[in-house]
Amino acid sequence: MTQTLAIGAYSESDIAGLKAAFDPIFLDTPADLAGVDASKRASIQALAFKGHTAFGGAEMDLLPDLKLIANYGVGYDAIDIPAANARGIKVSNTPDVLNDDVADIAVGMLLMQVREMTQAADWARSGQWKTGGEYRLNRKFSGGRAGIVGLGRIGREIANRLAAFKMDIHYYARSEKETPNWTYHADPVSLAGAVDYLIVALVGGPDTAKFVSREVIAALGPRAIIVNISRGSTIDEDAMLEALEDGKIGGAALDVFLNEPNINPRFYDLPNVVIQPHQGSGTVETREAMAALQRDNIHALMKGTALITPVN
Amino acid sequence: MTQTLAIGAYSESDIAGLKAAFDPIFLDTPADLAGVDASKRASIQALAFKGHTAFGGAEMDLLPDLKLIANYGVGYDAIDIPAANARGIKVSNTPDVLNDDVADIAVGMLLMQVREMTQAADWARSGQWKTGGEYRLNRKFSGGRAGIVGLGRIGREIANRLAAFKMDIHYYARSEKETPNWTYHADPVSLAGAVDYLIVALVGGPDTAKFVSREVIAALGPRAIIVNISRGSTIDEDAMLEALEDGKIGGAALDVFLNEPNINPRFYDLPNVVIQPHQGSGTVETREAMAALQRDNIHALMKGTALITPVN
Numbered sequence: 001m002t003q004t005l006a007i008g009a010y011s012e013s014d015i016a017g018l019k020a021a022f023d024p025i026f027l028d029t030p031a032d033l034a035g036v037d038a039s040k041r042a043s044i045q046a047l048a049f050k051g052h053t054a055f056g057g058a059e060m061d062l063l064p065d066l067k068l069i070a071n072y073g074v075g076y077d078a079i080d081i082p083a084a085n086a087r088g089i090k091v092s093n094t095p096d097v098l099n100d101d102v103a104d105i106a107v108g109m110l111l112m113q114v115r116e117m118t119q120a121a122d123w124a125r126s127g128q129w130k131t132g133g134e135y136r137l138n139r140k141f142s143g144g145r146a147g148i149v150g151l152g153r154i155g156r157e158i159a160n161r162l163a164a165f166k167m168d169i170h171y172y173a174r175s176e177k178e179t180p181n182w183t184y185h186a187d188p189v190s191l192a193g194a195v196d197y198l199i200v201a202l203v204g205g206p207d208t209a210k211f212v213s214r215e216v217i218a219a220l221g222p223r224a225i226i227v228n229i230s231r232g233s234t235i236d237e238d239a240m241l242e243a244l245e246d247g248k249i250g251g252a253a254l255d256v257f258l259n260e261p262n263i264n265p266r267f268y269d270l271p272n273v274v275i276q277p278h279q280g281s282g283t284v285e286t287r288e289a290m291a292a293l294q295r296d297n298i299h300a301l302m303k304g305t306a307l308i309t310p311v312n
Numbered sequence: 313m314t315q316t317l318a319i320g321a322y323s324e325s326d327i328a329g330l331k332a333a334f335d336p337i338f339l340d341t342p343a344d345l346a347g348v349d350a351s352k353r354a355s356i357q358a359l360a361f362k363g364h365t366a367f368g369g370a371e372m373d374l375l376p377d378l379k380l381i382a383n384y385g386v387g388y389d390a391i392d393i394p395a396a397n398a399r400g401i402k403v404s405n406t407p408d409v410l411n412d413d414v415a416d417i418a419v420g421m422l423l424m425q426v427r428e429m430t431q432a433a434d435w436a437r438s439g440q441w442k443t444g445g446e447y448r449l450n451r452k453f454s455g456g457r458a459g460i461v462g463l464g465r466i467g468r469e470i471a472n473r474l475a476a477f478k479m480d481i482h483y484y485a486r487s488e489k490e491t492p493n494w495t496y497h498a499d500p501v502s503l504a505g506a507v508d509y510l511i512v513a514l515v516g517g518p519d520t521a522k523f524v525s526r527e528v529i530a531a532l533g534p535r536a537i538i539v540n541i542s543r544g545s546t547i548d549e550d551a552m553l554e555a556l557e558d559g560k561i562g563g564a565a566l567d568v569f570l571n572e573p574n575i576n577p578r579f580y581d582l583p584n585v586v587i588q589p590h591q592g593s594g595t596v597e598t599r600e601a602m603a604a605l606q607r608d609n610i611h612a613l614m615k616g617t618a619l620i621t622p623v624n
Contacts, residue, residue: 009445100454104477108429108453111420115595117588118430124589125580129573133321135589140597141420142412164476165416261441268437276429277436277447283427285452 002302003043005063007032008050008072014291018048021295030059046070046298049079052260057083070297071311072290073281074098074154075231077204081312091311092297096153097289098281102255103157105280106199106229109253113225113274114141114197139223142166147195149188149212150230151177155201158229162199170194188212192219197227204231214239223250229280232258241266244273255280314614315355317375319344320362320384326603330360333607342367345374358382358610361391364572369395382609383623384602385593386410386466387543389516393624403623404609408465409601410593414567415469417592418511418541421565425537425586426453426509451535454478459507461500461524462542463489467513470541474511482506500524504531509539516543526551535562541592544570553578556585567592 004022006015007030018024025040027033030053033041044063049055050072057080060066066089069079074095084091112118116138122128123135146162148155148171159169159182169182172191176184185191188211192198198220202208212226212235220226226249228235237258243249251272257263260278267273281290293309300307316334318327319342330336337352339345342365345353356375361367362384372378372395381391383405396403424430428450434440435447458474460467460483471481471494481494484503488496497503500523504510510532514520524538524547532538538561540547549570555561563584569575572590579585593602605621612619 011449100478101452104423104453105427105429108420108423108427111416112424112429115417115420115591117417117420117424118433120588120591121430121586124573124575124587129589133573135591135594137323137594137596137599138591140413140595141416161473161476164473166412261436261445263436274433275436276432277441279427279432279447279450282447282449283452284449287449 002045002067002298004046004048004298005044006048006050007055008048010050010072010291011287013288014072017291017295022046022048022298024048029053030055033059033062036062046301048072048294048298052078054078054080056080057086060084060087060089068092068298068301068307070294070301072294075204076311077206077231077233085312090301090307092294092307092309093311094290094293095309097293098286099154099157101283101286102154102229102280103161105255105276106158106201106227106253107161109229109255109274109276110197110199110225110227111141113227113251113253113272114139114144118274119271144168144196145170145194147171147185147191147198149191149198149200149234150202150208151179152201152203154229155199158199158201162197167197188216189219192216192224196221196223197225199227200230200234202230202234204233208234210234210236212236212240217243217249220249222247225250226252227254228252229255232256232260232263237264241270244270314357314379314610316358316360316610317356318360318362319367320360322362322384322603323599325600326384329603329607334358334360334610336360341365342371345371348374358613360384360606360610364390366390366392368392369398372396372399372401380404380610380613380619382606382613384606387516388623389518389543389545397624402613402619404606404619404621405623406602406605407621409605410598411466411469413595413598414466414541414592415473417567417588418470418513418539418565419473421541421567421586421588422509422511422537422539423453425539425563425565425584426451426456430586431583456480456508457482457506459483459497459503459510461503461510461512461546462514462520463491464513464515466541467511470511470513474509479509500528501531504528504536508533508535509537511539512542512546514542514546516545520546522546522548524548524552529555529561532561534559537562538564539566540564541567544568544572544575549576553582556582 004024006024120135142165146167151171151173253274255276316336318336432447454477458479463483463485565586567588
């Protein structure tokens, strides 16, 4: 029988699902691997992986018979794919099942930011509505110009939703794609100069590190809003913080950050940032679907059939 | 020249627009009318009205030559239309220009409610993300069943947006309407029984008072969310508060209340309610468009041409 290891902070229902299917060994983080008996490590063939802590060649070498890393999540940037390839280890992820949820959070955060809904709620709850009158006027959301950075499956879901808000859709991708009548920009600086809202929906990993660069951020106007539901790594975070602090851009709405959950505390001092704790895919329904897809990939390894959603 | 009176809490830019066009007398509320000199009152032919304080026959009788009440807002339920009719006073409002904004707030509030975005933001900002891990899983938004009560212009804008979130659209209206493939319910109780989210987009006034009745609320399930962007009067507020307090429904997202801004304090004790301070149309762009439409109706009276957006 294929011996399975599970690494990460799983929910109770995910733990129950993994136990019923594989009765795996559970570890909190990759660092805990070193504490596992060598003979046990040598028996592991499948790894159910969850989390954002790096899993590289050194960790893989502690599991000499490993055949599959089944990642929980669409983003597998924590896993060193070249290192996996070099060792003949397959990697799978859980795409598509979370697209709707992540797109919903992107639109929700942008609405909260533009219409100042958190501040307006505080205005009502603190009694200022009674003493100070109406909450201050803010800014029209519908009809704006949205720029999607990365028109993959999630980017497209976001664009479809924003189009229903009568927005002009612009996008950057490596090549022009088939779209309703959206405007393609081959250069992210050009995209940034054309839009009110820049929504980052790139894959993570080294290829996209700081893709939203200081130069891209400088091309945004003083009323522009950055939305990020991808990975903290895709934006030059220092440049974004400076632009937010100096009023060079209007605001941000962020579900992802560098060094989560120990994010840069400068974000907490900014009134013009909507912060979410990386909860894009955090619904009961979607996490169940992600857990099922992770298990199905491990089942496929065991049965010797093709992985459902292979990465490499 | 037509003498104009302006009643209400106008913004600085609206005041400037009214001054430039009509140099009106400004009053804060209808109650201030009694303090105005009788000869001045007798000269007033046009009233630029803003606010939610009742303006009825008694107030109209203080303006014996009044020909037009140009309301700022689409909802004119503060104005007694039969009393205006009896006195030959025309009433205009400012429809359509605010539809997008109000629909945006409806969708934003519903997203915040379902994805618990305020609580998740607090989780991150309070440091619990660091000490307690991920924010708790919440509930998938896209793909839900939305029920629109009142498929007028605003209701339709809301439905179009929610359709882009892959929702099944159900609606109540006095008669079946032409729609993409939305489900008509002739009875609001039937509608409530069929949906996850009940969004109230009725006109205000006596005809729709407590239209969302105790019986309609009882037909909703324990996970159902009520959204109201219409008027506080359209819902049986006591029945809604009881249902929220007793867990008979899942939550609410409300931009409007009875007795604004002195709303029932029981709302503040409910963790499952998103509160907005009646800011549906509160954007700079839309308020400018509303003010311009209000002025254009007064100009039409002065020129003797047809009102742009007459009510009666």
